[in-house]
Every structure is written in structure tokens, then in C-alpha cells.
Amino acid sequence: MSDQINKxxxxxxxxxxxxxxxxxxxxxxxxxxVEKDGILQEVRERRYYIKPSAKRRAExxxxxx
Numbered sequence: 001m002s003d004q005i006n007k008x009x010x011x012x013x014x015x016x017x018x019x020x021x022x023x024x025x026x027x028x029x030x031x032x033x034v035e036k037d038g039i040l041q042e043v044r045e046r047r048y049y050i051k052p053s054a055k056r057r058a059e060x061x062x063x064x065x
Contacts, residue, residue, distance in 0.1 A: 034040060
């Protein structure tokens with residue numbers, strides 16, 4: 001049981017990334033993939049809790065304009 005608690009997640013490189021990539025290119029491709037997946041946008045949306053009624057009100061206000 002203690003094995004599972006202390007186990008850290010491992011990070012593996014995708015298959016299409018070769019070892020001879022320099023750091024800047026790897027970082028650029030990683031950031032492009034993160035943007036494509038919409039991870040940062042989701043983090044920004046979840047930064048603060050917004051009540052469902054407030055979300056609906058904002059959506060209605062947006063549609064009326």
C-alpha cells in the first residue's frame with residue numbers, strides 16, 4: 001500500500017520527438033500541443049468558481065448583444 005502512496009507519475013516523451021531536439025524546439029512543440037488541447041484556457045476558466053446561474057446570465061447577455 002505504501003508503494004502506491006510514494007509512487008510519482010513519470011513523464012515520457014512522445015514517440016515522434018527525437019532525442020536530438022534542442023530544448024527550445026521541444027518547448028515550442030510542447031506549448032503548441034498545450035494550446036491545441038486547450039489546457040491553458042480550461043485552467044483560466046476554472047481559476048475562480050462561477051455559479052451556474054451567473055454563467056447562464058452571462059451567456060444570455062452575450063447572446064442579446
